[in-house]
Amino acid sequence: MTEEKKNELFEQYNNRTHVYGRIFSIISLFLLLAVPFVMGAYLQAMPDIPAFLRTFLAIGIVYLVSAIAEYLIYTPMLGAGGSYLAFITGNLINMKLPCAFNARDIVGAKTGTPENEIISTLSIATSSLVTILVLAVGVALLLPLQPLLQSEALQPAFENVVPALFGAMAYKYYRGNMKIAAFPLIAMTLLFLLVPSLTGSTSFMIIPSGAISIGVAYWYYKKGQKKDE
Amino acid sequence: MQILTQLNSPVMYLIVGVVILFIALVCVFFMVRAYRAGKAIGMDVKLLKRAITASATFAVLPSVGILLGVIALSGSLGTPLPWLRLSVIGALHYETQVAEAAAEGVGLTTLSAAQMTPKAFTTIALTMSFCIIWGMVLAILFNKGYLKKLSGQSPKKGGGTSVIKDFGNTAMTAMFIGLVSAYIGSYIGDFVSGNGLFTFTGNWMPLVVVVVAALVMAVCIWLAEKKKAAWIDNFSVALSMLIAMASAVLVGQLV
16 A cells, blocks of 8 residues: 555544544533433432532643643544543543553554554553443442442541542652642641631642642743753 | 432443543454554464453553542542542542542632532532543644654664653653642641631641551652562552552541
8 A cells, every 4th residue: 555545544533533532522521411410300309500610620620721721732642533532531640641642652653644543542441441341330230239339437438538538649649749749738738727618628728739840840840941052 | 428329329430431442442443453464464363362462461450540539539439530530541549639630620629529619519510521631632743743753763763762751751740740739738737827827727638648558658659679579560549549548547537
């Protein structure tokens, strides 16, 4: 096959990928946002929109900024088909990216080539299907365990899901970044010690805490750049 | 608990199952298209099959880790919602943080089945679903133009992307450090001043759980780095969480 013919076929494939990617992303988006309302109709309790908006303003904005950064950085690595699928199926950093990189390395595809686009899409579609299958089987196996999971004895475990997550994340993120972490950690601890009533609004405190962290990180980044010069 | 029976009812599984089935079909569609396109442009079929096999085997362990996340959240939100959230766009750290913030937003003191109401649940579900849509929205709006621009860009013109990469990664880490610090600060504040300034009689259980989770994570990282057990990375967050949560049960029984 001539290089010209190959590029023409790939161009056709890629253009259709954007059409299908957009259509399926829009349908997925609609389904995803419809679920809470369908569940609300069944439970006869629709979502509390003012409470939702308050939470969105507190924490959703943080994820909007993070999503823009992730989008700009990871889309070129994933390619067209891979990025549509990865943004629909999630678990981007902990699974999709390393999985696509692994497949690409195994077959020796180079970034920016048609081969890379194909392998990346194949890899992300396959890994998504495996996750869906493992979760479906796991959830089916969980059904007989429901009474145990709902027992009073296990409730302290489920009441501490969030501290468990932050303990694990704290070690992961603080490690090697203590210079950055010290400032927001001390500032937030002092704040909550002196104004303990704020513990009911911790999610709102993420914004000043995040701003302090990013400010300190930027200061070290600039300092590092000056040193390099 | 009545609320968990409602949240785990067959209808809830059906609602979630339909959406997950749709997403699975989308994956199959993209997979078949990519496979056929690969063959059409002359790629070796063996390589295509190898990419599929390698990705399938690679995904098994992280998927089990994600399943542990569903278990971790099922005690407070039932099983269907965490199942959906971790199958579509979700990620364990995101889901837990947003669910906790949404629980606060609807007036619960913590994310727990004991305080959950149907209205609180649907509000939490909406917040979890809405706050994570941005990647998908950006892909719908900009993917074609962004990728086209990048493919036509010379290396010299790539300066902007490199700045984003340089400080972008640091800024994301810093943002999560800020987020984690806010919560850890609140646990310390709650223990020290929760029942009156500097009385040290508040709720200490979250601090115990934080410390246990951090220790387990430290062991996982040590095993991955020093003992070459890289596979453990796939489980480190879920494993740390489950052991720390188990410690809450154990400590609760002992005290």
